Amino acid sequence: MLRKLSAIALAVSFLAMATSGLLMFVIEKPSFTIQMHPVHKLFGLVMVVAASIHIWFNFRGLKAHLQNHKAAIFGGVLVVALVLLYAVAINNKLPDDLAQQMDSAAAAAEQKK
Numbered sequence: 001m002l003r004k005l006s007a008i009a010l011a012v013s014f015l016a017m018a019t020s021g022l023l024m025f026v027i028e029k030p031s032f033t034i035q036m037h038p039v040h041k042l043f044g045l046v047m048v049v050a051a052s053i054h055i056w057f058n059f060r061g062l063k064a065h066l067q068n069h070k071a072a073i074f075g076g077v078l079v080v081a082l083v084l085l086y087a088v089a090i091n092n093k094l095p096d097d098l099a100q101q102m103d104s105a106a107a108a109a110e111q112k113k
Helices: 002-026 030-057 059-066 069-090 096-112
Strands: none
Touching: 002 030, 030 059, 030 096, 059 069
């Protein structure tokens, strides 16, 4: 039963993350990003839990995929890209006053529910 529930949660959370992420990508306004923040944040958490359970149930299959050298290299390239993008994002600091304004606006948007 847990396998079925995690598969459904993974599918729905992927749909929520994909649509909210694409909308934020297309509508490049910080105000819209702040509006979508609660949806993206909540379903991001659901997706992490569901994906963890999914990986747990399918770990042998994942290991088998990684035996293919092309698949392993592709996964490695994606991991390197992820680490590099995190490094760029972390080192791209906003001015403190702007960051505080955005944090306050996000907190206010989440409290409006």
